[in-house]
Amino acid sequence: MLKRFVLLFAPAALVLLPGFAARAGAERVQESVVKIQVGYRSPDYFQPWDMGYQNTKFGSGFIVEGKRIMTNAHVIGDQVYIQVLKVGDTKKYTARVEYVAHDCEVALLKVEDESFFDGTVPVRFGGVPLQRDRVAVYGFPMGGEVLSITEGIVSRVEVQNYSHSQRDILAVQIDAAINPGNSGGPVFKGGEVVGISFQTYASSQNIGYIVPVPVIKRFYADIKDGKYDGYPMLGVYYEKLENPALREYLKLKPKQGGILVTKSVYQSSAWGALREGDVIMSIAGIPIEQDGTVEFRKDERVKFTWLLNSFQTGDKAEVGILRDGVPVKLTLKLAPTPYLVPLMQYDTRPTYLEFAGFVFMPLTYNYMAGWNWNEMDPKFRVLFTEGLRTPEKKQVVFINQVLPDDINVGYQDISRAIVERVNGKPIGEIADLVAALKAPQGGFHVLEMQDFAGKGTRIVLDAKKTAEANAQILKRFSIPSDRSEDLR
Numbered sequence: 001m002l003k004r005f006v007l008l009f010a011p012a013a014l015v016l017l018p019g020f021a022a023r024a025g026a027e028r029v030q031e032s033v034v035k036i037q038v039g040y041r042s043p044d045y046f047q048p049w050d051m052g053y054q055n056t057k058f059g060s061g062f063i064v065e066g067k068r069i070m071t072n073a074h075v076i077g078d079q080v081y082i083q084v085l086k087v088g089d090t091k092k093y094t095a096r097v098e099y100v101a102h103d104c105e106v107a108l109l110k111v112e113d114e115s116f117f118d119g120t121v122p123v124r125f126g127g128v129p130l131q132r133d134r135v136a137v138y139g140f141p142m143g144g145e146v147l148s149i150t151e152g153i154v155s156r157v158e159v160q161n162y163s164h165s166q167r168d169i170l171a172v173q174i175d176a177a178i179n180p181g182n183s184g185g186p187v188f189k190g191g192e193v194v195g196i197s198f199q200t201y202a203s204s205q206n207i208g209y210i211v212p213v214p215v216i217k218r219f220y221a222d223i224k225d226g227k228y229d230g231y232p233m234l235g236v237y238y239e240k241l242e243n244p245a246l247r248e249y250l251k252l253k254p255k256q257g258g259i260l261v262t263k264s265v266y267q268s269s270a271w272g273a274l275r276e277g278d279v280i281m282s283i284a285g286i287p288i289e290q291d292g293t294v295e296f297r298k299d300e301r302v303k304f305t306w307l308l309n310s311f312q313t314g315d316k317a318e319v320g321i322l323r324d325g326v327p328v329k330l331t332l333k334l335a336p337t338p339y340l341v342p343l344m345q346y347d348t349r350p351t352y353l354e355f356a357g358f359v360f361m362p363l364t365y366n367y368m369a370g371w372n373w374n375e376m377d378p379k380f381r382v383l384f385t386e387g388l389r390t391p392e393k394k395q396v397v398f399i400n401q402v403l404p405d406d407i408n409v410g411y412q413d414i415s416r417a418i419v420e421r422v423n424g425k426p427i428g429e430i431a432d433l434v435a436a437l438k439a440p441q442g443g444f445h446v447l448e449m450q451d452f453a454g455k456g457t458r459i460v461l462d463a464k465k466t467a468e469a470n471a472q473i474l475k476r477f478s479i480p481s482d483r484s485e486d487l488r
Helices: 026-032 213-225 244-249 305-309 378-386 430-436 463-476
Strands: 005-007 033-040 055-064 068-071 079-086 093-101 106-111 134-139 148-162 167-174 186-189 192-201 208-212 236-240 259-264 279-283 293-297 300-303 316-323 326-333 353-355 358-362 397-402 417-422 444-449 458-462
Touching: 026 033, 026 055, 033 068, 055 134, 079 106, 093 213, 106 213, 134 192, 148 208, 148 300, 148 305, 167 213, 167 305, 192 213, 208 213, 293 305, 300 305, 353 430, 353 463, 358 430, 397 430, 417 430, 444 463, 458 463
Parallel strands: none
Antiparallel strands: 005 192, 033 055, 033 079, 055 068, 068 106, 079 093, 093 106, 134 148, 134 186, 148 167, 167 208, 186 192, 192 208, 236 259, 259 279, 279 316, 293 300, 316 326, 353 358, 358 397, 397 417, 417 444, 444 458
16 A cells, blocks of 8 residues: 555665855765664564564765764664764764654764764755756665765656655655665765655666755754654645536636645644635645645646645644635644554554553554555554544554453454443543543443454453452563553
8 A cells, every 4th residue: 555665774684954065076075974883673563562673774874064974764763772984984983863853764863972073074965956967876785885876867856755754755756776775875966965865666676765955954943942843734635626527616716726625634733724625725825736736946846745844843834725715814833643543653662551461552553564464454454544533532442462361261362453442431542441441340341342353342351350360461471561651
């Protein structure tokens, strides 16, 4: 269901806002390029109290002003230890993450020993390259140990899906040969950095993507207050307005563009402001055409969401709409959109609750990522792709597995069962589950599931026996706590 993009860090087994003036000379440019080695551990989402095995991956980076190293977020995701190496050097230096933006694939590293930067040159940033511009990709891809430089041509500039975060953000497509290990490396045009290598298209040759300078500039603006807040979103489902009958039905004039709001997402920027049937005609005074695009540069158009990408979380944006044929202007406070099933998350531990051997979790893409999507239960695909948060349903809480014990005999084959009610109380998020388990009904805990493939929809447990059983289960399975830190 997702495009097959490949992130460009290399596994160990295969062993940017400063000024914008030009800096010439390849020998000066390469002094800014860095090799990055990362030890990382990702959580085990099937046994959420455990961490997975430690692994090592390699990527690239480059030196920016302020004695910092810029790279991709996916290069340092779930990191536990980072070392960096300069071009032509043999000594590795320890580094740490200072800021990371997983949504737009940018991270800043700080090196503890500042002597690392002796003799180095920070990069200078340029602008967004034009189609057919020639660019050079610097980095440390697999297949060798020394710096690699490949050249290519800019193919297009458009809003693309970032595989690491599953967010649609501006990207530049190039045809240069970029491979695993290139991730985080700089892409130069005329001595200036015009982007960061970050992914390639799996089913095609020489189709690579770079994070462009406007995205990097927005990252710098976001971290000015000392923290990264992330990209805001409008929070609507929409329909293009290319059909003549639909346009007539909505009372649009021949030259009027816009997109039709079909749903506003709960707790999003649009919630309580934009209604089903509204036509969004402009954002920040910039008109949206009937195909959902806006002008980026002369003769270049991109998806309208680029307009939102230029704002910071908490900013206010003027939105021009057509409501029942009448023009209206609204001012929206922009915020990230919460998902019923969150997109991929990094540098965080999974949320879980173990109770009487039942392991409860909120459904996340991290949990689903290891599944074969062709064999996945359709209800989970629909929850991820189409599920919407509501005031009553903010998370999908399910039973991941049942750890066998006398108290749960008869229920031990249950897995991936979605919890609807516990002790008579609706479960809209995992905090509701924690609260409901404190109030048994007549000496019993009663758990009601969604219809579950003929395996029953109700679980009944002896409330008095659960505490003793829980202690035994935690000990037997070497589980350090019955719940994740965020539920304590």
